Amino acid sequence: MAELTGKSSIGFQSSAQSESTIFGVNPATGEKLKPGYAAVSETELNRAVELSGEAFKVFGKSSGRERAALLRKIADNIESVGDELAVLTPQETGLPEPRIRMETGRTCAQLRLFASVAEEGSWVGARIDHADQDRAPIPKPDTRSMKKPLGPVAVFCASNFPLAFSVAGGDTASALAAGCPVIVKAHHSHPGTAELVGQAVLRAVKECSFPEGTFSLLYGPGRETGQSLLRHPLIKAAGFTGSREGGQALMKIAAERADPIPFYAEMSSINPVFILSGAMAERGEALAAGLHGSMTMGVGQFCTNPGLTIVDNNSNLEPFISKLTDLVCSSPSATMLNSGIGSAYDSGANSFNKNKAVETLARGEAGEGDCQAEVLLFRTTSDSFSNDDSLGAELFGPSTLIVTHDNKDKMLALARSLEGQLTATVHGTDADLVANGDLLEVLETKAGRVLINGFPTGVEVCHSMVHGGPFPATSDGRSTSVGTNAIERFSRDVCYQSFPDSLLPRELQEDNPLKIRRMIDGVII
C-alpha cells in the first residue's frame, strides 16, 4: 500500500501547514479513517495557482502527442494502484469493490480516449482562409484560427464518482488534453482515494518531464478553499460536479469575478422517464424491472437517476405497478456515500411522505445507521405535480416518483413545465413514438440527451455523448462533461493574421505537418 501522507500537493511539494481536520469516514461503520488531511492555507493555495500559471507557459505549448503521453501515463499509474483503490475507496464511499474496479477502468479508458483526441489533433478546429491580393476594393489578408487552451483550470471533485468525476476524472482529463494545467480540490468524502490518484498523476507529470504546477491537489472545505480557488485571478476556467446549491454558489462567484470565467457545473437532474401507453400495455413488467435496476444502481446516487416516471392512467398500470412494488419491497437497504447525503435523502423522503398529494407505494428494507438508504417508490398525479414545485426537486438516492396523468395534453404540459435536465427518456412502441413526436420535440429542448426505450443511467464515454443540458441541470447548457466534446470547454479560438508560416502553430502551418482535418477556404479537408 502506498503511504498516505494527509497532505496537499502544491506542485511536486507535499504540504500541510495546519493540523489535520479532514477525515474520511467509512459510511458503513461510521469509523473515522486515517490519515487526517489538513486544509490548505491561503499561502499554499496561492503557491499552487502561481505554479500552475508558470506551468501553463510550457504545458500550454506542448504538442498533442506529448499531452497524450501524459494522459496515458496517468492511466497506467492509476491502474498500477488499482488493487489499493479497490480496498481503500470502498471504505471511504461505501461503494462495493466491483463498482470501484469498474469505475477505475472507466476512468483510465476516459484518460486514454482524451489521449487519442489530443494526439489525433483535429479537435482544435483549424481553419485557414488564404490571402487574396487581388480582391477589390482591398486585398484579403491571410487569416488562420484554432482552439488554444484557456490557462489553469480548477476542478472540483464529485462525491458520487470518486474516480471518474474526481481527481483524474473527465474534467481533469479534458482540461489536460486541451493543454490546461489543473488544480484539483479534493472531495472531503474520499480524501485517501484523492491522494492515491493524485500521486499517480504527479508521478506521470514527472515521468513525462512536464513542469511542476501542471497538476496540484488541494484539500480544504468547499466554501473557503473552493471559493478562494475559483476567485484566484490566474484561474481561467473551472469544472464542478455536485449539488445545485454548491454549483450555484460557485456560478455566482465565477460571474462576479473582475474577469468572469467559464464555469462548468453539472448540478442536478430528475431525469424524467415517460412510459407511453402502448409500451405499458406490451411490457409493463419488463419496464418495472428495468426502471428498478436503473433507480437503484449505485444506491441511486447517479446524476442520471430516473427520479420521475410519467405514466398514463388510461393504460393498464397494474402489472407495472405491481411488479415495481414487489421489487422495491424486496430491495435491501444500501450504504450511501456519506452521512450528509444520507440525511438529505431521509429528509427529502420525509417531505414526500408528509405530502398529502403523494402516496408512498412501497419501501425497501430499512437499514440501520445514518448512511443506510431504503429504496422508495412514490406516486402522485400530474395535477398535484404541476401545483407543487417541491415535487420536481431532486431526491438524490434510490427512489422514483410515479406521476399519473389522464391524457396527452396533461403529459405535454408536464413535459413543458420541466426544468432543464441531463436526460429525458421515452418508452414507446413504434406506434406510440409516431403519435408522440410532439413530446420528443419538447424533450429535446429540455435535456442534453434524449433516450428511447432505454434507461438514463450508464453514460457512454464516447464522441457523441452529451452529459449536459439546460440550466439547472448544468451551469452552461452548451457544454458536456462526458465525451470527447468536453475538451472544447477549456479552449478558445485565436486568429492569426498574416503570420509568417514558421511562426504559426504547427496546426496552422501551410503544409499541415500534423496531418489534421482543417477547413481550408471554407472546405473541410
Next chain:
Amino acid sequence: MAELTGKSSIGFQSSAQSESTIFGVNPATGEKLKPGYAAVSETELNRAVELSGEAFKVFGKSSGRERAALLRKIADNIESVGDELAVLTPQETGLPEPRIRMETGRTCAQLRLFASVAEEGSWVGARIDHADQDRAPIPKPDTRSMKKPLGPVAVFCASNFPLAFSVAGGDTASALAAGCPVIVKAHHSHPGTAELVGQAVLRAVKECSFPEGTFSLLYGPGRETGQSLLRHPLIKAAGFTGSREGGQALMKIAAERADPIPFYAEMSSINPVFILSGAMAERGEALAAGLHGSMTMGVGQFCTNPGLTIVDNNSNLEPFISKLTDLVCSSPSATMLNSGIGSAYDSGANSFNKNKAVETLARGEAGEGDCQAEVLLFRTTSDSFSNDDSLGAELFGPSTLIVTHDNKDKMLALARSLEGQLTATVHGTDADLVANGDLLEVLETKAGRVLINGFPTGVEVCHSMVHGGPFPATSDGRSTSVGTNAIERFSRDVCYQSFPDSLLPRELQEDNPLKIRRMIDGVII
C-alpha cells in the same frame, strides 16, 4: 422612399402604443429627424417574445436550405433599399455615403455567407457512435449528437455599425442561420435605418412563409426595454455590441436570471500595436501613415481602433513621430455618430490632456459642434502607463496613445498587464519577430486575433475570423461575433440515444441524406 412609420414591429404587426419619444438626430447639423419612434410597452414586448417562442417551434425545425433562402432574401431586400439607406443612414449617423454603401454590401455578403453555412449543413457537428451489442460487460447503445438551436435570441444593435452590427447584422444573421428567431432592440441613434432594414427582414420572412414571430423589431430605451427583453424567460440567448458599461450591466442580468443564459457582448478594446525596433528603423514613416489611416478610419469609431501604440525608446523614433504628428495635425475634424459618443470622446481626451504623465503630441483640426471630433495623438512612458490604470481605458474615437519603453522587459511587462483585447498587433522585421516570440506568446493569451505587420481595423468576414477575446473585450472569450463560427453561439449539442432512424433529425440519419461532414465512430467522414 419606403414610408417610415415610427413603429415597432411585433411580429408582422406594426405597433406603437405610446407617443413618440425616440428621434434620430443628424449629428452633423443637430437636426431632429422624423418620424419619432415610440418605446414599446411591456405588453408589446411580451407579445413579441411570445410570438418568438411560438415561431421557434416551426423555425427551429426548418432545414438549413430553408433558412438559407430566408437569409438570401433578406440580403436581396436590403439591397433593394440600398439607395434609400445611402440617403437616410448618413443623416442619422454622420457616416459618409460610400461607407454606408460599403457596409450595406458587407452586411448582405455576411447574410449570404451564413446562408451558405446553413445550407451546406456541416456546422451542426454531427457525431454518430454506432451500437455494439457484443460489448462486455454491457452492450453499447447507439448515440448520435448534433447542434440544435437554443431558442429565441435577443439582439442589441450597435451604434457604430448601423448595418453590419445592427438589425440584420452578424448577430441576427448567425442566430437565424442557427434556427433561432430573433428579436432586435433598435439603437436609438439610427431608428430610421433600423426600420428600413427591419421591413426588409419582415418582407423576407413573409416571402419565405416563415411564421410570424421569426423576427420582431423593438424600439425603446436600453435600460428599460433592453433589460426587460433580456429578463424574459422565453429568451434563450442574446448578442450585444456596445460599451463596456452597457455590456456589463446586461451580463449581470443574464447571469442573475432564474435560468442564466448565454450572453455575448462585444464591449471594449484598445487594440495594442507593438512596433519593434527593426521595423521602426526600416519603415518608420510608412508605419506612421498606416497607423494614422487605421486610427482615423470611420472617425476612430471601430471596436478594433488602435488606441495604444507601443514603441521602443532605443529605436530612432523621429521619422515615425514626425510623420505621424504631421498627419494628425493636418487631419480634418469629422462627425461622430451622436452627441453621447462625441462628449465621451471629449471627456476622455480631456482626462488625457490633464494627466501630467501624458503629453499631447498633436491635434487635428478642431471642428464646431457637439459631434465634431479632432484627431488626437498622445504620448506617455511605459512606467507611467503601468502606474495609472486610467491610461488603459478605451478612448472611443480617432486617437492613439504612444507608449515608449526602455527595454524588452518593460515591453513584456506592459503586454502581460493588458486586459483582454479583440486584437493585438506586432510590427517587426523577420529578425524582430524571431527575437520576440515571447511577446507573441503573451499576446495570444490576451487577444482574439493577433496580427503581424498589419492594422487591426478591417475585420474580415470569413471562416477563420475571431472577433472576440478575453473579458473585458467580450463577455465570453470562447466566442466570436464575426465569421462563420459565430453561428455556434446560438446552439447546443443534443444527444439522441437509441432513436429509430426515422425519428432522428435528418443530419443524423444513417444514410446521411443531407450529405454533410460527420464524425462516425470517431472518424470525420
